[in-house]
Amino acid sequence: MPTLYRKYRPSTFADVYGQEHLITTIKNEIALGKIAQAYLFSGPRGVGKTTTARLLAKAVNCLTRKEGQFEPCNACGACEQINAGRHIDVIEVDAASQTGVDNVRENIIENAQFKPTTAKYKVFIIDEVHMLSNSSFNALLKTLEEPPAHVIFILATTELHKLPATVISRCQRFNFKKIGYDEMLARLKKISEEEKIKVDKEVFGRIINKSDGCLRDAESLLGQVFSLDLKKITVEDAQMILPSSNVESIIEFLEAITQGDGARALKLINTLTEEGINLDQFAYDTIEVLHACLITKATLTPAGQDYSEESLKKIKKIAGTLSVPRLITLIDRALARRLEIKTAPLPQLPLELLAMEFSDAAADANPPTSNVSPISYLPSPADPSPFTLHPTNSPAPAEVEPAKPTHRFTETIKNAIAHITHDQPIKTTLAEIKGKWNEVVTKISATAPSLTFMLKMCVVKDLVGNELFVTIPFSLHKEKLDERKNKNVIEGFLETFFSEKIRLVCELVPEATPPEPEDLSSLAVQFGGEVMN
Incomplete structure (x- = not known):
């Protein structure tokens, strides 16, 4: 049984999701008969570069496509052969395994001089073209600049910056982007309907989150979920396939550290560790929630469409308690601590350190800062100690709020160590x-x-x-x-x-x-x- 992303590979331009900005241009070129002789498709993995290249090769060689049309018929001999990957005039070259100049000369340059055997155009699809050597690029330049009229080159790459400028300038460029949440959700729902399997929306959201805009990855994950052989798949079922953390646990963890409750955060981490949760995934999901907080902070609208309404309310509340600098600091520390999980002698230690260091910072920062004067660290001439902190522009005594009563044990300790911590005046002049x-x-x-x-x-x-x-x-x-x-x-x-x-x-x-x-x-x-x- 083929994998889902191969089974449901788009066979027409209408089936391509999330790339409308460039599909429209390609369709118009095909309909008007203004085909370029060299294309360059760049963008992240799994977003449709090779699929679009095959659709282009199929459309220009379709035997029944009429003038002014752009979609291939998928019924003629040429379309069927291209769909099966065995058309003699559509040559796919894996540049990652054929990087040498001899391979380029033999498979591309020399082959391009011969006219197509059965098709109208001979199409060369060079995947991962950035892997070619400098000598290979130099050998290919002349053919790219003045290709035979019957040849179309389609170069695909995930790393555009590695291509020589001389190659880029000879091609018509199309930049593919990551697939958006809505487009990917629609695609996954359509596949589920075709397979006659019901899947909870939260499962779709989790798959989309983990695929990072890569539709091929999302379809592969959906195929793993389908392997459970259930007619209806819930979050609990998908838990066996998709390593994930409970969003409520993450929110509780963030609430604890932002409120300065380090003990509560440590207890939660220990509980999760005893339950055998994947701590690296927990840290990743924590960063995702913090990202949602950052977007919420910036746009004032809840982010993260795969969270429940209750979770979104809590995320918005956490974002409201953090200033932008503190939120950025927390994200920075979470990113750094996640990298340490795999090398730490105790996997939970980096998360415990994150909890304690930020809990202490949160506890210090809890008093409201709006009515607090800036602190000057310069000594005051009237003060007997040059190291005493003095508020600058401090309010008049009548406006100062009375100090809160401190615990009697705190006062006792302060008095006991006062002679150590404070400079005492001396008799010597x-x-x-x-x-x-x-x-x-x-x-x-x-x-x-x-x-x-x-x-x-x-x-x-x-x-x-x-x-x-x-x-x-x-x-x-x-x-x-x-x-x-x-x-x-x-x-x-x-x-x-x-x-x-x-x-x-x-x-x-x-x-x-x-x-x-x-x-x-x-x-x-x-x-x-x-x-x-």
Whole structure:
């Protein structure tokens, strides 16, 4: 028994679905007798390129077609032979397996010089033409440019960009597009009626979604569903053939992570994993729902015609809770996590990571942002800490809503760690530190001589809270002083001198004037050396 896409291959132009924009032009050319000598059909796989090429070959060679008509009769000897794939004057060449220049010369160029045996035109259908080698294209150019009057070339390709411009310019181009939802649904319904099998609309929708605009793939999937040998096929029946996820589970998963409920999302993933669901398919279907959310966000109308009305309402609600940047971020992360499923040691781990990372982000973003002022990360001169966040353009105190009461345990924890997380003011003054800075540097030189020269270049600028700000002119020295072990040494000596914890903060100020260099002898002594005469 032939597969459905071969059994129901269009035999007339009227049977071609979803390509009306170019079928009309081809039909007019045939009816008017203005046939081009070279055609180039490009587009995705399974959308009708080779089928249209055969229909064109059949129409121009039909023995009973009258002037002004374009449809082949499918009854004469020529039509029957072309339908059976055994017409001597219609030559189909698979360029993927015959890429060499010798094959092109023998099968195409030399063969084209002979007149048709029985037909009016000798038609060469070269499929996957982009697979030909450069030498083959060069050999074919002259024949394409000046072909014999009895020859028609039809080139078909899925990758137009791989063809030389010299070949493209010699052909009449037709760009095939993916088949739309409505056209594909009509085609599948017609096949089901011909086969006398009832199929639920949701099953059709699932097939269309998985075929990605490729009618041949859709017909192949429908053939697999028909193999169940049932007179009526429901979603539950098709579940055995079409790997799929429950849309309600996906919507529940998205609701959980967009509401910041990571625990609920993780529980759902674990449940689905225990049920043996295909997690890669679940991730794919999740991306499809997010795509529907994005379209809904952009057009304000629900997208995804294969979803139930209830599902569409929930999808629209999810889209309404997400801003466009957050929705784009979620789609990006979902795409990346799906790629990790096949290589992860635990297949569910990427989805769990997606749930947790976005749940945390959603929880942080849940407070309304419309009445929140922008945040400035610059220190305020009046604030004792340079790292405190200050709202800019903040509203007057009377307009600020009272803070919500926090849990008593939260307050207890905050108070307990306040001395660690907040900078505490100290008794030591900036003047005292400046007065003893040279003594501190001298003491440090005995323990860490390599820091001496850099510390002498530092200028004590400010004391904010318990943080001592010093400037240094060179980035290399700043990086050295910022190293944790060196900072510990310096802060240790500061605590020894002033009996308080003082943090060192180095700032790069290139224009700062370094102190006058000392003579070479003093410098050499500090580094444990001597000046050689």
